[in-house]
Amino acid sequence: MNAENWSDQENDAVVAVYFQMLMDDLAGRAYNKAMNNRGLQQSLGRSKGSIEFKNCNISAAMIGFGLPYIKGYQPRFNLQMSLAEAVSRWLAKNPSFEASSATMVAQRHVDTRALPFSSPPTMTNAPPxxxxxxxxxxxxxxxxxxxxxxxxxxxxxxxxxxxxxxxxxxxxxxxxxxxxxxxxxxxxxxxxxxxxxxxxxxxxxxxxxxxxxxxxxxxxxxxxxxxxxxxxxxxxxxxxxxxxxxxxxxxxxxxxxxxxxxxxxxxxxxxxxxxx
Structure with missing residues (x-):
């Protein structure tokens, strides 16, 4: 098995687990990253480290998609576009994800507290x-x-x-x-x-x-x-x-x-x- 190139099936599998953890995270439910990693090791034959790195790649892709990511998987860039395509496939199969998350979040935000405002993006605070x-x-x-x-x-x-x-x-x-x-x-x-x-x-x-x-x-x-x-x-x-x-x-x-x-x-x- 190529350590660098992941198949579409492998990408789909790790992306599906990532989104399940993300949904739990957004809802405030507990989840076990280590257990999910072990499950993917068994089903994909990949190492713990490679799966951890792939999850960090997914976090980077999520930023590109304008979506929240799991804070415990800090974004790692130089990801392959095939991984972004796997994210797109998951979103296409689960169209209710963003609408339901917006509704859930709206219920938490309906208040009169002042919004925290910051300076808009500029060239000086752009990423590499x-x-x-x-x-x-x-x-x-x-x-x-x-x-x-x-x-x-x-x-x-x-x-x-x-x-x-x-x-x-x-x-x-x-x-x-x-x-x-x-x-x-x-x-x-x-x-x-x-x-x-x-x-x-x-x-x-x-x-x-x-x-x-x-x-x-x-x-x-x-x-x-x-x-x-x-x-x-x-x-x-x-x-x-x-x-x-x-x-x-x-x-x-x-x-x-x-x-x-x-x-x-x-x-x-x-x-x-x-x-x-």
Whole structure:
């Protein structure tokens, strides 16, 4: 058996066990990494060390997919794309994984506690180029931004968390009058306004907040619509994008203000086709 190259069947087996441990981890259930390792040793004929290393490779792939990973398996890069394909196959067979995890997490986050905000990603805090290149390749190949965008449960949970954060922030500032006027626009009126939450700064000036949520790390790519960009440009003093990340574990956030081109690279991914 080749010590370097793992077959699709081997990758599928170790990925399935990894996800089972991850689901237990996210739910706060106990699990036994050593026992699972021994089980894979017996079924695959691989060594304990090689299975441990493969689990660390899976953690690296999970970052590329914009998903949480098992903290006990610290990411190891230079993984083969065939392992990322195994992760993709597991997600395709278990489409409820992300929706159910978002619902579970939302139940823990519905409160008025202030979100922990940090500085947005920059070139100075980027990971090593080789690692970043590999993560970006996975994100592009498996359309991670599109998957987050289609995950309605995740998006709704993130918007609700920001809604409560805004109300709580105004209440803490002694502006209960404004807190009562905060609106969850996308929920009340539907999509199309170019923002999800209509809130206020403590001085009464309006805040229009577009929320983008991921279970992954802060650099997970996301989609933004032409309408959202147009509203951001037309109402620069009021509009902002709040990015929630690591949502399934310990949600954190950062805020981007227009022009977005100063913070992110915008790439056209779709074209409207009309007949001549």
């Amino acid at each position: 180029p080789a690692e970043l290149s590999q993560l970006e390749a996975i994100a592009r190949r498996f359309d991670v931004a599109g998957r987050d965008e289609r995950n309605r449960s995740l998006g709704k949970a993130g918007e609700e968390r920001v809604f409560h954060h805004e109300r709580g922030n105004l209440l803490a500032s002694g502006r209960s009058d404004l807190a009562d006027k905060v609106r969850w626009v996308s929920q009340e009126d539907g999509d199309g306004a170019g923002y999800d939450i209509a809130s206020f700064a403590p001085n009464g000036s309006p805040r229009l907040i577009e929320v983008k949520t991921t279970n992954g790390w802060e650099r997970t790519p996301f989609y933004i619509t032409r309408n959202e960009l147009e509203v951001a440009d037309a109402r620069r003093q009021e509009w902002s994008l709040v990015r929630l990340f690591d949502f399934s574990r310990q949600v954190r956030a950062f805020e981007l203000r227009p022009p977005l081109e100063a913070h992110v690279s915008l790439m056209a991914t779709q074209y409207r086709a009309s007949f001549n």
